[in-house]
């Protein structure tokens with residue numbers, strides 16, 4: 329049976345992307361070698377990195393003066409690389425979830441770290457507003473999409489200091505004003521590639537401003553200078569990212585991804601609100617994530633939770649169980665998830681409602 333993949337990450341990829349990566353893993357561009365057994369310095373691999381960087385620039389309209397890097401270590405390593413490279417006197421963090429909190433915890437190891445606001449009081453089910461970012465901070469760190477709680481910043485904020493963003497789970501789902509950021513990073517396994525590669529967009533002249541010594545591998549300048557080839561980069565995940573970037577371009581770019589995300593989210597949130605069995609966990613529609621749509625059973629139907637999960641699973645839904653810290657359900661609707669996948673889930677919810 330055809331599965332509808334709502335996994336939170338690693339997550340659904342377009343079938344064309346998986347076909348291209350599979351073919352390259354057997355015979356890379358008729359070279360007689362698998363992509364897995366080739367040198368990252370091979371003449372025919374360099375164009376993969378070059379084109380992936382070029383497509384990043386094109387699809388996100390990245391201004392001059394920024395570098396695009398492909399690294400290892402996941403978004404979690406960036407939590408430490410960011411303060412290592414950017415925190416001299418003070419950093420400001422918006423605490424919108426576990427990932428934001430983990431990023432902030434690393435910053436505290438390097439210097440004064442201000443939590444400008446937090447939504448921890450209500451299991452992070454809203455995005456705080458009306459706070460002040462200290463104007464003497466080196467940077468203001470935000471998590472643009474909170475994968476676990478289903479909240480999202482749909483627009484780039486205004487900040488008195490340059491921003492740094494974890495965009496692990498919403499990169500390429502909307503246009504971004506990159507000029508507002510000194511650094512944008514994320515694990516690729518949500519919206520860009522298979523697991524194994526981290527993307528970093530970094531403003532070149534924001535580097536080299538801290539006085540502490542930085543270990544070579546943790547210094548962004550090493551990877552800017554080395555063109556992501558200082559050490560062996562994750563070659564297959566980079567190739568997979570390239571295929572996804574080509575797919576995004578063919579499909580109409582980030583504006584089209586945004587249009588689709590809005591359509592999928594409108595359909596699913598609409599059903600969650602209409603259906604008597606369910607309710608959304610994020611109450612302010614402005615704060616609701618288009619990428620990770622979280623909902624629970626209505627109070628009077630609480631005992632049906634396990635029942636709905638197995639009902640949905642039998643009908644081919646995958647990955648709709650909510651994160652253990654929130655409970656209920658989470659349908660991750662990344663770029664590769666189609667409106668038909670969402671329609672299948674909505675039909676499932678309607679059928680379950682008719683039965684109860």
Ligand SMILES: *Cc1c(COP(=O)(O)O)cnc(C)c1O
Nearest residue numbers: 402403404427475494496497515
């Ligand atoms: C998944 C996720 C992470 C963790 O990424 P890793 O690549 O596993 O380190 C960090 N931040 C956000 C917003 C995420 O969704």
